[in-house]
Amino acid sequence: MTERIGSHAGGRRSESQSAALYEKAHQWIPDGVSRATLLRRPNPIYVDHGQGAWVTDVDGNRYLDCNNNFTSIIVGHANPAVTQAVSAQMARGTAFAMASNAEIELAALLCDRVGSFELIRFCNSGTEAVMGALKAARAFTGRPNVIKVEGAYHGTYDHAEASLASNPTNWGDAAAPVTVPYSVGTPDSVTEEVSVIHFNDAHGAREAIRRQGDRLAAVLLDVMPSQVGLPAIEPEFIAAVRDTTREVGALLVLDEVISFRLGYSGAQTLLGIDPDITAVAKIIGGGFPVGGVAGREGPMSTFARSGSARAKVPSGGTFTANPVTMAAGFATMSQLDHDAFARLDELGDAVRSGLRSAIDAAGVDWQVTGRGSLFKVHPHTRHIRNYRDAHLSSDEAAELEHFEHAVQAAGVYLSGGGFGSISLAATDDDIDFLLEGAAAAFAG
Incomplete structure (x- = not known):
């Protein structure tokens, strides 16, 4: 079983090291960061290091990394x-x-x-x-x-x-x-x-x-x-x-x-x-x-x-x-041989299946899409064929942001828009951890 650290609020508290670094960065960098995709309320999280499927921020909080530098990391950190x-x-x-x-x-x-x-x-x-x-x-x-x-x-x-x-x-x-x-x-x-x-x-x-x-x-x-x-x-x-x-x-x-x-x-x-x-x-x-x-x-x-x-x-x-x-x-x-991709498919299937079960258990009108090692949650049940089907209303966007904050507080780091990816370094226990955090977020 991978060791967990119970509190993940530090990446979002105004007195956190991440918040202090973000304030400092504004002296030299427009908007404080060079990648708009890193921005999240109230401040981006600043990383200290990564190992395998996990990252640790400058406040000592550990997160299961389901962002993986926007899908670019596939065999895990520090492989x-x-x-x-x-x-x-x-x-x-x-x-x-x-x-x-x-x-x-x-x-x-x-x-x-x-x-x-x-x-x-x-x-x-x-x-x-x-x-x-x-x-x-x-x-x-x-x-x-x-x-x-x-x-x-x-x-x-x-x-x-x-x-x-x-x-x-x-x-x-x-x-x-x-x-x-x-x-x-x-x-x-x-x-x-x-x-x-x-x-x-x-x-x-x-x-x-x-x-x-x-x-x-x-x-x-x-x-x-x-x-x-x-x-x-x-x-x-x-x-x-x-x-x-x-x-x-x-x-x-x-x-x-x-x-x-x-x-x-x-x-x-x-x-x-x-x-x-x-x-x-x-x-x-x-x-x-x-x-x-x-x-x-x-x-x-x-x-x-x-x-x-x-x-x-x-x-x-x-x-x-x-x-x-x-x-x-x-x-x-x-x-990344054929066995590696079969394992990634297995992990992705477990995530999508588990998220759907969590949605059913919470009784919320959400859905999950994706394939292979990719997944995405949506705060609605519209059939998605194109961009207009997936486009969120302001209320839906707020609901999704609330979910993302809750999952992050539980120790899971997603990309924006409910989008996530799994690396080959993730274990079955890690997937269980992800699903536990998502289930709590849906239920909350």
Whole structure:
């Protein structure tokens, strides 16, 4: 049985070390943190260290980590094999203006796993991976426009974040969703170059793709988007997107930044999808900053020089394919064999089943979605097919925030929006601990 510490209020008390650090940080950092996703009331929690499935904050409170740095940690914190690989590389140096064999080893591992990964090009984040994938699609097709799913998060690139947080006041008619810029100052051209469709709307996808026709470079698709509620993707929708993009000569770009943790060869193999380009990140870096654009030789050739001419899509970065990241990624991915993913499925099934039982026992109108090692709780029972189904009213959002605070007080650290993930380091006892905390939160 994993040792527990009874009180977890310290991360939220105004006199806590986390609160003091947050106040101090405002002297130099806008909003006190460099990641908006860390903000929670009344202050973000400041971590001291992590081990396995658990993290300890600066006030000494321990939490079962069901956030896992927003799904990027999959074998647990301070994993011995990863630590050894990183330490060995650091002893030889951390960054060079030269290529390394570590990049080749991770590239070969990933391309051997996934049928559509004929070539891969590394970068430093999921945002960069999506941006690079879209640039490659535009360069390969010679077309400017993109279609994406309403509510889907794909990083902070202007075109990819369109309609990320649209709401009933601006999202338009269901039959014609409006493209809504996310950040203030987004160029007007984004609304002209990005069209929005509903997740799981096969008819709407076909119409939108055909309407764009020879101006469409790509459809950008996450097969299980967290901001859309982790709904199951419908086969008819997959077929509509894949068949119609081919019909008009556009590319299918999959965002597997998160969903790559669903199986040995990613979600695309589980679902039978054949993309042209895939954006990957998170777990492939073993806890270090990473991204990758992988795909068929044709579109991936846009990253390669042709003779003395520069590439159609030049790419690089001071820390791209950093040998420490590549070593950590290889050490992580090498542990993720078929048995490892079967265990992650088992853990995820136990969480979702247990949460549903807790909901039934509490008699509350909630539900749970997800697959593999991912789960999400919703403070309503609407059938979720798309973003508008999952979108919360102000009362529902307040109810979910209350639940998250109660679970955190019980020693479980979730992502925002009721979203969680499980690492391979979690034990059956850890899952019981999670479910006990959730049951108490539902009952309260």
